[in-house]
Structures are given as structure tokens and as C-alpha cells.
Amino acid sequence: MNKLVKLIITSISAITLALVSFTSSFAKVDGEYIVLGSAISLTGKYSSNGVHTQNGYNMAVDRINKMGGVKVGGKSYKFEIIYYDDESNPKRAAQLAERLIKQDGVHYMLGPYSSGLTKAIAPVTEKYKIPMVEANGASRSLFTKGYKYLFAVLSPANQYLEVAIDLAVEKNGGKPVRIAQAFEQDAFSQDVRLGILDAAKRTGSEIIIDDKLPKELNDMAATLAKVKATKPDVLVVSGHTKGALTAIRQISEMKVDVPMLAMTHCDAAKLSKQHGKNSEYALCASQWHKNLSYKDKFFGTGKKYDKDFKKEFGYAPPYQSAESSAALLVFKDAFERANSFDRDKVRDALKTTEMQTFYGNIKFGPGGQNTAKPMILFQVRCKGDTCENKVVAPTKWASDKFYHPIPKWSERG
């Protein structure tokens, strides 16, 4: 008897398993759902930005599904995303990408968070010829490998702070400037550095300090002491949120006077909230700001997106969320133009994308990077104790004037 029960249970589970694997191997389009896959950092060191990314994806999925879905071959489909937690670990991310593609039968991928993880996944999606639209891997090296199935809605990392150098030269009456820079030793920050090197070469500017910060960085007093001694025209710092927070803390404590301070990750680090007035005048590179005048029919303007996102998730959307939402708009557009679920047709459609979203214009270059959207710079400005990010460049969207030079610490209240 017992044996019989066991046998029945075994056979039932075997059949269920077979069924599950059978259905999931055709999961690319499941009934009325188009299934997308994404490995994303829900735990580990990227978990906060991973969640911003996921919220951005989810918000766009809801919105598109509510507004009629994706029309392919005269039928309306809805988006659905399978998520796995990659634990902020590149190896795990690559494994999960394999699992999504081979076991879950996903035929279209959304990117993970960070350049490093995107770099880990891209070879896998490329191998299986799976189109991937990613929104959080800006490293230039992603776009020089000749990947054919990778598309990024964001501007590449080398463009992050190039504008800042141009701005410094402009403020210097068109004359070359002296640059001090400190970058973390990771793919992204080093790409930002390459951008600065290009800009310096172009403008004839001189780099007088070129420090690399370790991954475990929490003290950059030595770099700042050198800055104090050499008095450069611009100080550029990029080392993710840790770099931004450490820099502001120590610049204010060491009273380092520098006419211009350009950084990345100010909004992710919640700089104006964590450091308040000490962060004033910092110039920050950003992919997106709610005040920009782009719009689309799903989210309306950036301001509207900001409002809706706040209502849904209870906090203001960082640019990581906005660009993630934009990735789904791109997919929708590509599916409709391809009018097919054939991977190569979708890929070809992605390649010829030319559209405007609330996040910015999107058009992919030969390497898959977005060439249609410039980076913007904002400056932290404070009124009393509340600080805000004001867009100051490029001039087309500038809501406020760029404040230059930064007043000396002895003159700041």
C-alpha cells in the first residue's frame, strides 16, 4: 500500500514537473503575456539601486498593461517580468541569465543594476541571441565589444562629466583649466575618467592630480590635502555613493577651497539630505531630472512621472528608476514595429528605435548605446537648511544659473 502511494506521488510529481518545464520552455509569449526576464540585485551591496531599478520596471509594466498593452499582429499582449535575485554578484547574475533563458524560456531580457553585472550578463544573452534592453550599465566597454543584442537607454559613462570640463573652460574665459581628479577603480568610474581625459585633451587642459580610489575607500584626506596644496580649477570625484559622501564630508571638514566640484552619484547618495549645507554648490552628473521637457503618452512629463512614482512607492524616483521605466517603453515600441515575436525581428526593430520618452530621446548607436540623449548637470543649492538639485546645464533645460566659483569656506555661513 505504502509503496503504491509513493509510486503515485512520484508519478504525479514527475508529470507536474514535465508539464511545468514544458509550459515554461514556451514562456516567451505565454497566452496574452510577453514574458521578460531580469536578474536584479535585491540583496547585497547594490540592493538599494536594484530595488529602484525593479520599481522602475514594475511601474512601466503596470502602466503599459493598463493602457492597452502591446499590440502585435492585431492582438493585445501584456508584459510580465520574471525576476531573480542576483545577490549583487556577477557570477550569480550570469548563472541566473542562463537559467532565465534555458529553463524559463525567456526570449527577451531586461538589464540588471550596475555596469559590472551587465557586463557579466551580456555575453550570455549574446550567446543565446536574446535581445536585452538595459538601463543601468553605462560603462563604455559594454559598447565596444561589438554586442549585437545589447541596447542601453542611458548615456555611456564617459559622457557623465565631460560637460563639466567644458563648463569650467567656459567660465575660465575659454582658457584651459587645471584639473584634479579622483576616481574609484571600477569599470564605471574609470570610464568617467576616460571622458575627462578626452575633454582635457580637447580643451588643452592639464591634469595635475590623478588619484585612483580603492574599492574599500572611506578616507580621501590625502587626495584632498594635495588639492589644497596645488589649488586646481576643478575637482572631479567619482566613486559611487561612497565616493560622493566621503568627498563632501572631508572637503567640508578640511575646508578645501576649490572653484568647481564635479561629481557623480549625488542623488543616489542623497547628498543634499545626508550632508545638507555642506554639499551646496556641488555639480552633479545625472541621466535624468524631472524638470526636463521630454514627454511620452504613457508617463506624460518627467514631473508627472515623479508624482506618480511617489504615489506608488512613497519616495521620489532617482534616475535609476526613470531609465528602467524607459527600457520597457523601448521594448513595447520595438515589439509593435517588428509586429512579431521573432527574436531577430525584434532585435532589428530595436536597432532602428527612434523615439521620445519622458526620460529622453532614444536612438541606439552601433554599439548599442543611446546616442540621442545628453547628460545633464545639476548643482546643489540650499535655502536655509533645505537643499535642492537645480539643473544648470545644458543651457536648453537649465532652470537655474550655474553658480561659479564656489565661495570660500571662510565666507560660507
Next chain:
Amino acid sequence: MDFLIFKAPMLMVQASLDGILLGILFALIAYGMALQWGVMNIINIAQGDLVILGGYIAYTMYLAGIHPAWGVIVSPIIMFFVGWALYKLVINKVVDRDLFISILATFGIAIVFQQLMNFIFGADVVVAQSGYGTTMLFDNSVTLPNSKIFSAVISVLYAIALVIYMKKSRLGRAIRATAQNARAAKILGVDTEKVYAATFGINAALCGIAGALISITLTLHPYVGLPYTVRSFMIVIVAGLGNLPAVAVSGMGLGLFEEFADYILGTEFRIGAVFMLLVFILVYRRFKLSKKREYLK
């Protein structure tokens, strides 16, 4: 290589002061490690993570509107019990085993702590503001954040208090007796189990103090504990166990070394230089030991 530091004497002064102030803080963490290493023969890989946890306690107070400097009193109290609980849960099972087992156990604790902190406090880098301002020396050319001076002073005060406690109190004497010979101490009526738990608690409390100080001088993140473990390991190796003055000197020495490595080799080699130094010291020690052994033969 950058020799700017040798051209500007003020940079030299700046680097030395920064290094010494930071070194004193490292020495405090290292003293905790030396204490428990000496008493229990356990190398605590989770040392740095205990430090960061202590920092998060101060940060939580800061969020609640209490000045984070009070963390140097609250954090060690909480951390003492965390340490005590850790001993009762995990360490007492490995305390008599060989060093490898205890390293493995504390490594496990480190991972659990990192994940827990990530889960509770999030993966964002955070700072607590002390608002202590800056001391300017030599016509503003050398700047010392008061928070760093504060942390050095607090570290020294706690270290002195601990030394006196170890010399004068009953528990302190019991700890020292256990460190010298656990078996003999047990025979003479010392409750070694209690001594071990207290030692682990005191070490965690020291980490708590250091963490609170780090929250106002540097930055906090769930995954930055390891460099603190490595630094304290190194200081202890140089100084030897149970020798507080040596720990203090070697702590400051390490701070100076780091700061100068930063100026000369570049910031990217700052922590790398510490690892290199560690390798050199270990090789040198081995070399010296092997000589000694030959002599004994």
C-alpha cells in the same frame, strides 16, 4: 609615485597628524582583538563587522535625533551584550578547538552580520553628522577635523580605563589569569567560561566604541568591515599579544604608514600597502622564528 609630500612640509605635517589620529582609532580595535586572541586563542574575522555594527547603533541614534557622539557610551553597552550572546551561541563551541575552526566560525559570523546589517539598514552608504567643525593650524594650511581629534581622545580614554580595569578589578585579574594559563586558573576557582564570555563582550564593546567614532569620522556601509579586521590583525601581529603600549605604537605606526603610502604611492595602494606590509611582517617573523628554532636545537 608622487613625491609632492617631500616638497611641501605642510603636507608632511598634515599626513602625520591624520595618520596618528586614525592610528589611535585602529589601535583601539586592535586592542580588543589582542585581548581575545590572548585569552581565548581566537582570531576574530568578524572584528570589522562588529565595528560597523557599532557604527550603525550610533547612526540609528543620530536618525532618532540624538547626537551620534553619545554612541560612544550607548554602543559599547549594547555591543557588550551582542558579544556575550555571540559567545554563548557560537564561540563557546569552538573555543577549545584549533585556530582554523574558530577562524571559520568567525568568518561565518562576519557574513551573517554583513547580510543582517544590509537587511536592516540597507545597502546605502551613510554618515552621521557630528557638527564638530575643524581645527586649523599653521595659517589654515593644516586642517584637522575635530571629529578625528574627538575620536582619538575618546579612544585613549577608553584604553586607559580598560588598562586600569584589567589591573584592579576582580574580573580583570581573572581574565589575565586565564590568558596566562586557563587550566591553572580553572583549578584555582576561576570560572573560565564566564571569563571567556566577558572577554568576548569587552572586545565587542571596544568595537562598538570604535564604530560609533567611525560613524562620525568616516562612512558606514554593511560591507566595509574587512579592512578594519585586516588592520587590527596586522597591528596585533606587530605588537604581540597582551602588550597595550606596543599595540598603541603599532596602531599609530600603521596609521602613519597608510597615510604616507597614500601620498607617495597613490590612494589606490593605500589598503594594498597594508596587505603588503602584512605579508612582509609575516615572512620576516617566520624567518626570525626559524632562526630561533635552529638555535634551540
